[in-house]
Amino acid sequence: MQDQGREGRDEPQAPVVLDELDLMIVNALQLRPRAPWRLVGQALGIDAVTAARRWKRLSDSGAAWVDGYLSPADEGRVLAQVEVVTEAARTAEVARHLVYDPQAMSVKQTSGARDLLVIAWAHSLDGIFGYVGERIARLPGVRSTRTHVITAAPFEGSQWRLRCLDAGQRAVLGAAAPAARNVPDEPLRPGDRELAVVLGEDGRMPLNQLAERIGTSVATARRRLDRLISGRHVVLRCNLARPLTGFPVSAVYFASVPAGHLDAAAASLRTLPELRLCTVTAGPHNLILDVWLRGIHDVHRLEAHLEQQLVRVGFRVEDRAVVLRTEKNVGRVLDGRGHSVATVPMALPGPGQG
Numbered sequence: 001m002q003d004q005g006r007e008g009r010d011e012p013q014a015p016v017v018l019d020e021l022d023l024m025i026v027n028a029l030q031l032r033p034r035a036p037w038r039l040v041g042q043a044l045g046i047d048a049v050t051a052a053r054r055w056k057r058l059s060d061s062g063a064a065w066v067d068g069y070l071s072p073a074d075e076g077r078v079l080a081q082v083e084v085v086t087e088a089a090r091t092a093e094v095a096r097h098l099v100y101d102p103q104a105m106s107v108k109q110t111s112g113a114r115d116l117l118v119i120a121w122a123h124s125l126d127g128i129f130g131y132v133g134e135r136i137a138r139l140p141g142v143r144s145t146r147t148h149v150i151t152a153a154p155f156e157g158s159q160w161r162l163r164c165l166d167a168g169q170r171a172v173l174g175a176a177a178p179a180a181r182n183v184p185d186e187p188l189r190p191g192d193r194e195l196a197v198v199l200g201e202d203g204r205m206p207l208n209q210l211a212e213r214i215g216t217s218v219a220t221a222r223r224r225l226d227r228l229i230s231g232r233h234v235v236l237r238c239n240l241a242r243p244l245t246g247f248p249v250s251a252v253y254f255a256s257v258p259a260g261h262l263d264a265a266a267a268s269l270r271t272l273p274e275l276r277l278c279t280v281t282a283g284p285h286n287l288i289l290d291v292w293l294r295g296i297h298d299v300h301r302l303e304a305h306l307e308q309q310l311v312r313v314g315f316r317v318e319d320r321a322v323v324l325r326t327e328k329n330v331g332r333v334l335d336g337r338g339h340s341v342a343t344v345p346m347a348l349p350g351p352g353q354g
Contacts, residue, residue, distance in 0.1 A: 016063040027162040029238035043172040062339035068199030068236045079150040083114035090141030091115045107328040112321035148283035154266035155278040158237035241338035247292035250323035254285040261313035
């Protein structure tokens with residue numbers, strides 16, 4: 001699998017230093033990923049040229065990026081959290097194999113009972129079975145795997161916010177947002193997957209470039225994009241390298257609650273500032289939480305806080321791991337600083353197409 005986008009940036013890079021305005025621009029794009037620079041400037045009290053120049057610096061360095069992908073529900077995707085145990089000296093080798101595999105959405109090296117934690121996807125349960133059993137399990141150096149099928153994702157990375165804009169700035173961005181429309185359910189049309197794959201490279205790609213990439217007119221590209229976004233068929237999100245967010249430590253909690261309390265637990269967890277991803281899974285733990293923390297000492301502090309706050313629903317953390325390195329995040333290959341260095345399109349033939 002050939003990687004797309006930036007290459008050759010594994011060598012040490014000059015550190016990127018962000019100021020408050022940089023963070024505000026990222027926060028604005030978290031709220032409106034394709035907002036025109038005129039609107040971003042209006043919200044932040046700066047001119048559009050300054051906003052665009054600041055973003056280009058962040059984007060060109062890999063410190064921040066906007067990407068997109070089709071909603072798993074709309075494409076009929078099945079996702080799973082896969083624990084991978086490797087031979088002691090081969091963890092990095094196995095991770096490198098998976099990083100450029102389009103079915104591995106995210107790859108983390110972790111402490112604890114597993115060496116790698118992978119979010120994998122396929123078009124069916126049989127596809128997950130085949131991918132884990134025929135692809136991951138057979139990689140040189142893999143000793144064992146454990147699969148947790150994801151049945152729901154009450155919170156995911158596109159909903160995480162830096163929270164550095166005030167109410168007035170958020171209101172400017174929100175007031176200009178297109179009104180939500182009730183879009184009737186319909187199957188994906190020809191070209192929708194291709195459009196989403198291109199957005200995975202650059203979620204702010206100008207319409208003329210989008211149209212050129214998918215071989216259509218600008219008007220058609222605009223119409224397709226508007227339909228996918230307004231119908232929530234495509235997810236757009238702005239990401240910032242984790243060490244630059246003020247939350248440099250990442251941890252994973254494997255937790256459980258009685259099935260009857262899953263909805264209540266998820267509703268409470270969604271308000272947690274540290275929460276980055278919450279998946280409901282069918283396995284020995286029915287909740288797997290990714291959290292971002294300000295320091296390593298917060299791993300147990302937050303665990304204790306969660307168990308205390310959610311005692312009424314029987315929440316308990318049964319295992320935990322510190323993320324030693326995030327190798328890939330939703331199709332983005334990351335370096336040791338969490339900067340984007342390449343993109344791997346999450347593209348496979350559609351259901352029933354091979």
